[in-house]
Amino acid sequence: MSAAAERKVVLVTRKTRLEELVAKYHTLAQARFYIEHLGADFTDYVEENMAYSRSLSQVSQALRNWGRHQVLDRAHLPNFVFAADDIVVALGQDGLVANTMKYLEGQPLVGINPEPGRWDGLLLPFGPEQLEALLMDVAQDRRPTKSVTMAQARLSDGQTLKAVNDLFIGPRSHTSALYDIALGERQEQQSSSGVIVSTGLGSTAWMKSVMTGSLALAAATGGRMHAEYKPMAWDCAHLTFAVREPFPMKRAQATLVYGHVTRAQPLSLRSRMPEHGVIFSDGMEADFLRFTAGVEVTVTVAQTQGCLVL
Numbered sequence: 001m002s003a004a005a006e007r008k009v010v011l012v013t014r015k016t017r018l019e020e021l022v023a024k025y026h027t028l029a030q031a032r033f034y035i036e037h038l039g040a041d042f043t044d045y046v047e048e049n050m051a052y053s054r055s056l057s058q059v060s061q062a063l064r065n066w067g068r069h070q071v072l073d074r075a076h077l078p079n080f081v082f083a084a085d086d087i088v089v090a091l092g093q094d095g096l097v098a099n100t101m102k103y104l105e106g107q108p109l110v111g112i113n114p115e116p117g118r119w120d121g122l123l124l125p126f127g128p129e130q131l132e133a134l135l136m137d138v139a140q141d142r143r144p145t146k147s148v149t150m151a152q153a154r155l156s157d158g159q160t161l162k163a164v165n166d167l168f169i170g171p172r173s174h175t176s177a178l179y180d181i182a183l184g185e186r187q188e189q190q191s192s193s194g195v196i197v198s199t200g201l202g203s204t205a206w207m208k209s210v211m212t213g214s215l216a217l218a219a220a221t222g223g224r225m226h227a228e229y230k231p232m233a234w235d236c237a238h239l240t241f242a243v244r245e246p247f248p249m250k251r252a253q254a255t256l257v258y259g260h261v262t263r264a265q266p267l268s269l270r271s272r273m274p275e276h277g278v279i280f281s282d283g284m285e286a287d288f289l290r291f292t293a294g295v296e297v298t299v300t301v302a303q304t305q306g307c308l309v310l
Contacts, residue, residue: 004139006067010070011060012073013056017048018049019049066132066135077103078103082105082107089109093119097124098282101150102150106306107307108138108143108309112127112128126309134309146234146235146308146310147306149302150162151197151199151261152301152302155291155295156295161288162302164199168281169195169297171273177191177195179269180269181243182267183259183267190253191246192247195243197240199234199239202282203236208229208231210242215229239299240259242258262301267300268299271293
């Protein structure tokens, strides 16, 4: 057997909406009662679950034919250690690909769309039926790949967190974030709803929403919309940050609210929140770093890049 064929494949899966409902309400009947009591269509949940199960069955058969493989639920990603030569497969929505990529160190990542009729799949270029033929090409480095720039947050105590789309730095609940912010020679105290730091990939998501809203507000109040918002390339060498709803006060300014972050010029924040301050990435609020009073975070471009198989 060749060395390429001996490489392990790690399949990352996620629970469907139906599985999450059954886990919450204990039985399928109770989950159905809850959804239908609200006037929603339970059939949609069932159909999504069936489609995912069919795709998982196809993918599982391909992996059995391959040989060495392991199945990993998304919830276990933060504590899993990937081998340097692993091939990683994510079966789910685009978000699962992003959630998986930030725990990798350059291993090739294959995104499988379980239901093309439901999910657009920007990061899911393949169907389940393509996996078996695809794996040997990936193992022998015969497939093209796309580099994806990631962000990294490092706390003053050494803890780190990566992001494929974006980092959120701010309050865990709907309260004001209090912090000192610095970029290069500029620094100020701020009070806001938090700070978003976006990668090139993330510039098509949350950051796009923030910028679109800001430009529309400026135009609606008589300002000029100087330029249309343009997302960055996925492998862009810098990050972009934006402060959400900055609130000027006697001891809080609101001028350092947007800019670019590079390895040479990182973004620095020090928390002034006694509690509820957090940092999370890519929408995974359960996997967070505490950002409470006195803690400093440095945000920069991660040394490693994601490797998405095309």
